[in-house]
Every structure is written in C-alpha cells, then in structure tokens.
Amino acid sequence: MNCEHARLLIGAEPRSSAPELAQHLQTCAACAQFREEMLALEANIEHALQQPPQAAVQRGAGSRLRSAPRQPWRPWALAASVLFASVAVLTLWLLRPTDTLAHDVVAHVQAEPESWLGQQVSAQEIGHALNGAGVALDVTSDKITYAQSCWFRGHYVPHLVVQTAQGPATVLILRHEQVKGPRNFHEAGMNGVIVPAQPGSIAVLTHGGNADLVARQMQQDVRALPESQ
Amino acid sequence: MRNPQPESPVLSVGGRLPGADSGAPLTRLFESLRPDLLRFAQWLARDRAIAEDIVQESLLRAWRSREALKDASAARPWLLTIVRREHARLYERKRLELVPLDEVAETHAGPVSVDTEDDLFALRHAIMRLPLEYREPLVLQVLGGFSTEEIAQELSLSASAVLTRLFRARNKLRVICGLSGAPDVSDGGGAA
Numbered sequence: 001m002n003c004e005h006a007r008l009l010i011g012a013e014p015r016s017s018a019p020e021l022a023q024h025l026q027t028c029a030a031c032a033q034f035r036e037e038m039l040a041l042e043a044n045i046e047h048a049l050q051q052p053p054q055a056a057v058q059r060g061a062g063s064r065l066r067s068a069p070r071q072p073w074r075p076w077a078l079a080a081s082v083l084f085a086s087v088a089v090l091t092l093w094l095l096r097p098t099d100t101l102a103h104d105v106v107a108h109v110q111a112e113p114e115s116w117l118g119q120q121v122s123a124q125e126i127g128h129a130l131n132g133a134g135v136a137l138d139v140t141s142d143k144i145t146y147a148q149s150c151w152f153r154g155h156y157v158p159h160l161v162v163q164t165a166q167g168p169a170t171v172l173i174l175r176h177e178q179v180k181g182p183r184n185f186h187e188a189g190m191n192g193v194i195v196p197a198q199p200g201s202i203a204v205l206t207h208g209g210n211a212d213l214v215a216r217q218m219q220q221d222v223r224a225l226p227e228s229q
Numbered sequence: 230m231r232n233p234q235p236e237s238p239v240l241s242v243g244g245r246l247p248g249a250d251s252g253a254p255l256t257r258l259f260e261s262l263r264p265d266l267l268r269f270a271q272w273l274a275r276d277r278a279i280a281e282d283i284v285q286e287s288l289l290r291a292w293r294s295r296e297a298l299k300d301a302s303a304a305r306p307w308l309l310t311i312v313r314r315e316h317a318r319l320y321e322r323k324r325l326e327l328v329p330l331d332e333v334a335e336t337h338a339g340p341v342s343v344d345t346e347d348d349l350f351a352l353r354h355a356i357m358r359l360p361l362e363y364r365e366p367l368v369l370q371v372l373g374g375f376s377t378e379e380i381a382q383e384l385s386l387s388a389s390a391v392l393t394r395l396f397r398a399r400n401k402l403r404v405i406c407g408l409s410g411a412p413d414v415s416d417g418g419g420a421a
Contacts, residue, residue, distance in 0.1 A: 004412070004414060007396070007411050007412075007414070008392055008393070008396050008414045009392070011395065011396030011397075011399045011400055011411060012377065012391070012392040012393070012394075012395035012396045012399075013370075013377065013392075013395070014399070034411065037403070037408055038399060038403075041399065041402060041403060041406060041408070042371075042399075044349065044352055044406070045352070045356070045367075045371060045399070045402065046371055047349060048349055048352045048353045048356060049268075049272060049356065049368065049371050049372050050268075051268075051353070052267070052268045052271040052272070052277070052280075053271050053272060053275055053353060053357050
C-alpha cells in the first residue's frame with residue numbers, strides 16, 4: 001500500500017482497521033499523522049451531524065447567517081453593556097469639564113506669574129484682550145492691572161487680574177467652556193471658582209481672597225459682543 | 230409543492246388497519262425511528278419542511294411494503310434507504326431549487342477549528358455546503374451506518390467511486406477546518 005492509497009482509505013473510512021493500512025501506518029509517520037487528524041475531524045463530523053441542520057441555513061435566498069447561534073441572554077447582556085457604557089460616559093462627561101478645567105486654569109496662571117505683578121493697563125489693552133474673545137466688560141479700568149488675550153484650550157480668552165480689597169484676583173473669561181453651576185476648588189495654594197456666565201463661564205483665582213465675590217461681580221459685568229464684531 | 234395536511238402517516242395508517250394489534254408494534258417502531266429519519270432527511274434535503282414531507286412519504290411507502298421487513302433490527306437501515314430514495318425521487322421529479330449557500334461560504338470563509346459551538350456551527354454549514362454527490366455518501370456512512378459496499382449498492386456506484394467521494398468530502402471539510410488538504414486522488418470510477 002502506498003501513501004496515496006492509504007490516504008484515500010483514511011479519508012473515506014477514518015476508522016478503518018484494514019491490516020494493510022495498519023501495516024502502512026507503522027512505517028509512515030506522515031500518514032499516521034494524517035489519520036490522527038482525520039480521526040479528530042471525524043469525531044467533530046459525527047457531532048455535527050447528530051443535530052439537524054440549523055434553521056438559519058434554510059432560510060433561503062438572500063438570507064445572511066448569523067455567525068453564532070443566538071443565546072437567550074445576549075439581548076440582556078447587550079442592554080446592560082449599553083447602559084453601563086452610557087452611565088460611564090455620562091459620569092465622565094459630568095466630571096471632566098470642571099475638574100480638568102480648574103486644573104488647566106491653575107496651570108495657566110502658574111505659567112504667567114508676572115500677571116500678579118502688574119501695575120495698571122490701558123483701556124486700549126483691556127479692549128484688545130476682551131474683543132479678541134468677543135466679550136466686553138463693564139468695569140472701571142483702574143482696577144485691572146493685567147490684561148492679555150491668552151491661548152487657552154483652543155481659544156483666545158481674556159486673562160485679567162483685578163485688584164480687590166483682599167488682593168489681586170485672576171479672571172479668565174471662558175466663552176467656550178460651559179459649566180452647569182459654580183464649582184469651587186483649591187489647588188496650588190489658590191482658591192478658585194468657576195461659574196456659569198453669558199456666554200460660557202468665568203474662572204476666578206485668588207491667593208486667600210474671596211473668589212466667589214469676584215466671580216459674582218464679573219458675572220454681572222461681562223457681556224457678550226455680537227458675533228459680527 | 231408539498232404534501233397537504235401532513236398527519237403522522239404512521240399513526241394515521243396504523244389507525245386504519247383492520248388488524249390494529251398486529252400493526253401496533255411496527256407503528257411504534259416506525260415512530261421511534263422518526264427522529265433519526267427526519268435528521269437524515271434534513272441533511273439530504275437541507276430544508277426541514279421538505280424533509281418532513283420526505284419522511285411522511287417514506288413512512289407511507291414503508292407501511293405499504295411492510296411485508297418486506299422480515300427482521301425488526303433491520304428496520305432502521307431499511308427506512309433510511311427508503312428515505313434516501315424518496316429524497317432522490319423528489320429531487321428528480323421536482324428539480325428542487327438548491328438552497329443557496331454561497332453567502333454562507335462568505336460568512337465562514339476563514340479557517341476554523343471545531344473547539345467551540347460556533348466552530349461546530351461552521352462545520353455544520355460546511356457539511357451543508359458539500360455538493361450532494363459528496364454529502365449523500367457521507368451522511369449515509371456517518372448517520373446511516375452504511376458500509377462502503379452498501380453505499381455503493383444504494384447509489385449504483387462502484388466501491389472505489391464511493392471511497393473517492395468520501396475522501397473528497399472529508400478532504401473539503403479538512404480545508405474548511407484549517408487543516409491542509411491532502412492531494413486529490415484519481416477518480417475511482419462512476420456507476421457500478
């Protein structure tokens with residue numbers, strides 16, 4: 001018996017115990033390996049044929065098969081996954097803006113330490129800082145000791161330092177950052193608050209001063225300019 | 230077209246028997262084999278409704294020819310043979326439209342092993358996709374328990390032709406299961 005004949009017999013009758021085949025398998029490792037594989041495949045074929053063909057196959061022309069049999073728990077698992085993902089995304093969405101925003105505000109102010117040392121700025125400089133962000137400020141310019149238009153989170157924002165009775169307070173007018181309500185924070189030795197405004201929000205940082213008071217004042221003083229300007 | 234009102238042929242025919250007592254054991258025997266016959270017919274026809282019709286018709290034929298069954302232990306292969314012939318008859322008579330399985334092939338185009346239920350599912354589809362000339366002897370052998378000689382006789386083929394078809398059937402399944410295909414063998418001949 002040669003290999004071709006042996007493989008024909010193995011493929012046709014994997015469980016064959018023909019003496020000629022047994023003799024060949026003792027001397028041919030490749031055919032013996034082939035038979036081992038065919039016996040494993042045969043067990044799977046027998047298993048597969050024990051059940052009738054899946055109804056999915058018989059749906060006829062144009063019907064696509066699902067890749068696996070439907071499990072009754074899968075819709076629930078899918079629904080739970082969607083719910084979990086939604087809650088996770090919502091939580092992240094709710095937490096991210098204020099916490100990350102506060103950190104970014106502090107980092108920005110720390111990067112401009114000279115802002116605390118300003119003496120006075122002109123009305124023209126203040127106007128330049130505000131107009132770039134599309135806002136105006138109803139406050140006397142003599143209280144503002146620093147005014148720059150800074151690149152912050154993808155936009156130019158007014159960066160002001162306002163002198164108060166408790167010392168200087170940094171104000172960032174964040175037209176493009178939305179917050180739902182006031183959020184206080186303490187970071188790097190500074191007190192801060194971010195409050196909603198029209199438009200966007202306002203962040204205030206102080207060294208021991210009353211940030212909330214300044215923020216409330218700024219909420220009243222800041223107004224948006226028309227988009228065309 | 231399918232048979233209308235597919236009542237159980239075994240029970241309905243048995244119920245009309247004048248000598249019901251003598252037919253009852255055979256009726257029960259036929260009924261006990263019905264699941265096997267239906268599974269066998271489904272693997273041949275690839276359609277449950279058609280398979281049910283085939284089994285229905287086969288049991289009616291078997292009942293009419295029950296005198297030919299001398300040994301109850303031979304009932305299973307005898308009935309399986311009737312089912313296969315009934316399937317062939319139906320196929321020839323009505324030229325049944327083949328179930329299109331090309332899309333199935335696309336779904337399971339990659340190599341698979343059969344370690345999971347999904348892979349077993351894929352193997353079933355692979356068997357379903359086999360051409361009838363390969364699927365029929367395979368199902369007769371594995372499900373029906375027929376020997377190569379019996380299959381050859383049933384299909385009016387030579388024994389070597391049956392061996393070749395069985396080899397090719399499994400070789401195709403090997404490839405689908407991710408194993409390397411063995412070199413093809415020379416054709417073992419056609420009709421006996």
